[in-house]
Amino acid sequence: MSDPTSARPRTWFITGCSSGLGRALAEAALNAGDCVVATARQPMALAAWAATVPERCLLLPLDVTDAPQVQAAVAAAITRFGRLDVVANNAGYGLLGAVEECDDAQIRRCFETNFFGALNVIQAVLPRFREQRAGHLVNLTAAAAIANYPGFGAYGAAKAALEALSESVRAEMALLGVKVTLVEPGPFRTEFIHRSLERASQRIPDYDRTSGKFAAVLKAIDGKQPGDPAQAAAAIVAMVHSGRAPFRFPLGRYMVKKLRDRAAELAKAAEEGEAVAAAADFPAGT
Numbered sequence: 001m002s003d004p005t006s007a008r009p010r011t012w013f014i015t016g017c018s019s020g021l022g023r024a025l026a027e028a029a030l031n032a033g034d035c036v037v038a039t040a041r042q043p044m045a046l047a048a049w050a051a052t053v054p055e056r057c058l059l060l061p062l063d064v065t066d067a068p069q070v071q072a073a074v075a076a077a078i079t080r081f082g083r084l085d086v087v088a089n090n091a092g093y094g095l096l097g098a099v100e101e102c103d104d105a106q107i108r109r110c111f112e113t114n115f116f117g118a119l120n121v122i123q124a125v126l127p128r129f130r131e132q133r134a135g136h137l138v139n140l141t142a143a144a145a146i147a148n149y150p151g152f153g154a155y156g157a158a159k160a161a162l163e164a165l166s167e168s169v170r171a172e173m174a175l176l177g178v179k180v181t182l183v184e185p186g187p188f189r190t191e192f193i194h195r196s197l198e199r200a201s202q203r204i205p206d207y208d209r210t211s212g213k214f215a216a217v218l219k220a221i222d223g224k225q226p227g228d229p230a231q232a233a234a235a236i237v238a239m240v241h242s243g244r245a246p247f248r249f250p251l252g253r254y255m256v257k258k259l260r261d262r263a264a265e266l267a268k269a270a271e272e273g274e275a276v277a278a279a280a281d282f283p284a285g286t
Contacts, residue, residue: 009033009034009035009056010029010034010035010085010086010240010241011034011035011036011037011077011081011082011083011084011085011086012025012026012029012034012035012036012037012084012085012086012087012088013037013039013073013074013077013084013086013087013088013121013125014026014029014036014037014038014039014087014088014090015039015040015062015064015088015089015090015091015117015118015121016039016040016064016090016091016092017038017039017040017043017046017090018040018041018042018043018045018046019190019191019195020090020188020190020191020192020196020229021090021140021185021188021190021229021232021233022038022040022088022090022091023046023229024229024230024232024233025088025090025233025236025237026038026057027049027230027233028230028233028234028236028237029086029233029237030053030056030057032237032241034056034237035056035057035058035081036056036057036058037057037058037060037073037076037077037080037081037084038050038057038058038059038060039059039060039061039062039073039091040059040061040062041061041062041063042061043059043060043061043062044059046059047059058076058077058080058081060073060076060077061073062091063117064089064091064113064117064118064120064121065112065113065116065117065120066120067120067123067124070120070121070124071124073124074121074124074125074128078128083128083132084125084128084129084135085134085135085136086135086136086138086240087121087122087125087135087136087137087138088138088139088140088183088236089117089118089121089122089137089138089139089140089162090140091113091117091118092113092114092117092118092140092159092196093110093113093114093192093196093197093198094110094152094155094192094193094196094197094198095107095109095110095152095154095155095197095198095200096151096152096155096197096198096199096200096211096214096215096218097151097199097200097201097203097211097215098150098151098153098200098204098207098210098211099153099154100204100207101200101201101202101203101204101207101211102153102154102200102201103200103201103202106154106198106200106201107154109198110154110155110158110198111154111157111158111161113158114155114158114159114162115158115159115161115162115165118139118162118165119162119165122137122139122165122169125137126169126173126178129173129176129177129178130173130176130178132177133176133177133178134177134178135177135178135179136178136179136180136181136240136245137166137169137173137178137179137180137181138181138183138236138240139162139163139166139180139181139182139183140182140183140185141159141160141162141163141182141183141184142155142156142159142184142185143184143185143186143187143254143255143258144156144159144160145159145160145162145163145184146184146255146258146259146262147258147261147262147265148160149214150207150210150211150213150214151207151210151211151212151214151215152214163182166180166182166247167247170247179245180245180247181239181245181246181247181248181249182247182248182249183236183249183251184248184249184250184251184255184259185227185232185250185251185252185255186226186227186250186251186252186253186254186255186258187221187225187226187227187252187254188225188227188228188229188232188251188252189223189224189225189226189227189228189229190225190229193218193219193221193222194222197218226252226253226254227251227252227254232251232252235249235251236249236251
């Protein structure tokens with residue numbers, strides 16, 4: 001069956017467009033001839049950029065943790081463009097520190113944005129997608145969701161929760177014409193490390209060789225990451241335009257290796273634990 005949106009420009013709703021992959025994705029979609037609803041906490045910072053294509057770009061203020069504001073933004077987007085075709089959950093930030101070093105408020109804020117914020121958007125757009133019997137939900141996660149690092153406990157857990165949620169949404173919407181894709185980027189040369197990374201509220205020296213070492217690695221690679229945001233954004237737009245919807249869409253060589261290493265680890269665990277696992281069942285036929 002052909003993609004019903006292939007003959008007309010798509011309308012994208014993208015969160016977290018102020019910088020990084022969100023900004024690159026909005027630019028790539030506009031360059032492809034699509035319409036974009038670009039949201040950010042402070043969208044006026046994008047005013048000059050959006051003014052170059054005012055007929056195809058709508059800027060909206062959005063804090064994804066504010067559910068009523070999310071509902072209002074989705075309604076405004078549909079009022080302006082008539083429908084939504086692609087919704088990209090990109091808004092988020094990192095929390096760096098050992099689990100013990102992060103206070104409760106920090107961890108909850110991390111989940112509020114990275115998981116519950118995305119959930120707010122998903123719950124706001126799914127009724128529209130169901131009504132249309134079409135739509136593509138694109139959730140951006142992270143390498144930490146596949147196999148986590150010391151110092152990224154809360155951040156990786158929130159992104160892993162988003163991945164698990166997306167698995168269910170994909171299954172629930174499969175017969176309703178709605179596609180779901182997890183975009184899993186490796187390290188990309190954005191401002192994430194020095195702009196979107198909160199540090200733990202305390203430092204415990206016992207973690208210097210684990211989470212502290214990881215923090216030093218992040219600092220060392222800042223500005224030297226191998227991933228090109230513009231190329232990543234172009235790949236996402238091309239994937240959407242192709243009509244395909246792979247559930248996992250890794251970006252960057254690092255991410256491909258990460259997935260392969262995780263797959264090998266899980267296969268080894270299944271093989272080594274098979275006999276004990278099988279013995280935990282009732283005998284066959286009982």
